[in-house]
Structures are given as C-alpha cells and as structure tokens.
Amino acid sequence: MLQGKRCAVLFLDRFRELAGDLGRSPQLTPYRAIEEWSEFVDDCVEGYEGTLFEYWDDISIRGFLQRVIDDPVVREVPELEWFKSEVRKADQEFSDLLAQGFEVRGGRGWWERRIPRVGGREMAANVNEQYGYEIDVV
Template structure:
C-alpha cells in the first residue's frame, strides 16, 4: 500500500479530511507551533483542538501499515524538527494534567489574552500575555 493512500485512510478513520496530505498535516503542526511561539491567540478549547493534529500524526507514525513504508523516515524526521521547537517552548511551560502524548502534558507559559484567561480559570496558572 502506498503511504499517501494509507495516510488518507487513517485521516478519514480519525475524522480528518480525506484531502489531507502528509505535507499539509506537518504544515498544520508547524503553523500551530509557530502560533504558540508568538502567544497562542485563541481559546484554550481551540488550543487543544488545534493541537490534535499532533496526536493524529502520532497515530500515523504508530500505524502498523505505515511502519512498513519507506516514507516513514522522512515523515518522522519532519515531525521531529517541529517537535523539537515545541518541546523547547514547553520546557518553560506549566504542567497540564492528563494528556497521552508529551505535547499534551504541558502548556506554554505565554499566550494571547483569551487563552491566558482560560488557563487561569482551568488550571490556576498566571500565563504571560503577549
């Protein structure tokens, strides 16, 4: 099976667009991380929703069929590049209870006003507003 075919099959199975491509999914993850670096402007709910792209990417990486395709090395290295940037941001962040992946266990220390208010209400943390 081709990587793109399996990727799209997983996308549909996991509630994402059948038109989503590996490049676009990585780009979504990268855009999200860039938004967080600048101070995420949405709500906490939107933050978790936007972050769900990373969990989707992990499901693709962990898929037994995908593990057999040569494109996996490229895919993982592109995700790793973005992951390193986000991990650096979260190193300064606050603990968030729950979360299956490392990316869900902390929240950034800086955010836009709306997210900062949500974090204060939900977790009691004073997030720096950018």
C-alpha cells in the first residue's frame, strides 16, 4: 500500500513541478487541470464566447496535459492510466466538434490544427479576420 501512496505522491509532485515550469500555478492538481479541459470543451460545444486570443490561451491547457502525459517521470507511475483516460473523455468530444470545424495552419497538437465551426460574435469576427472563415454565431 505504501508503494501506491509513493507513486501517487510522485505523480502529484511531478505534475505540480511541470505546472510551475510551464507557467501554470504549482498548486494546480491533475483533477483540476482535467476539469479545466473539460469545461473548455463544453464552452466550445455551446459556442465559444471569448475572442480568438482567449480561445488560444484557454486551449493551452490541452498542451499542458500532453506535456504531463509525455513526461518520462510520469510515464513510470500507474496514475498515468487514470489521467490519460480522463483526458481522453474530453478529447473525444472535442475531436468530434473539430471534425465539423475549419483547418488552421500550425499548432503542435491535433487540438490546435482546427477550430470549431460555431462561436460567439467576437470569436466569429476574429476567425474571419485571421483565417477568412465564416463561423456560425450562437
């Protein structure tokens, strides 16, 4: 049992270390980070209301989650399977949403290579200006 607790502590400590290193709060927890990703996906499903700049800032949580998943230290702990499973749940919904959206150049992850087809007025105006796409306004 102690071994399991050590792994859990190692996972949380490494997670928080990565968070601090990558400009996020070192008090961020794995659960809260997954929750942020899931909430962002929900916002996009409803039609993202912020600006395109805010969209790119908010979606950066997914890049952070990927850095955690790819971290060599994290790869050694059993908590990674739980973590990846939870991330995948929101990933599937977001992937389905993006499949109906528009391709954009750049981006390091699949989540950055497309944008949703639906958004608020500011998002729609920004997307039109930046990429020339007419997205549906909610």
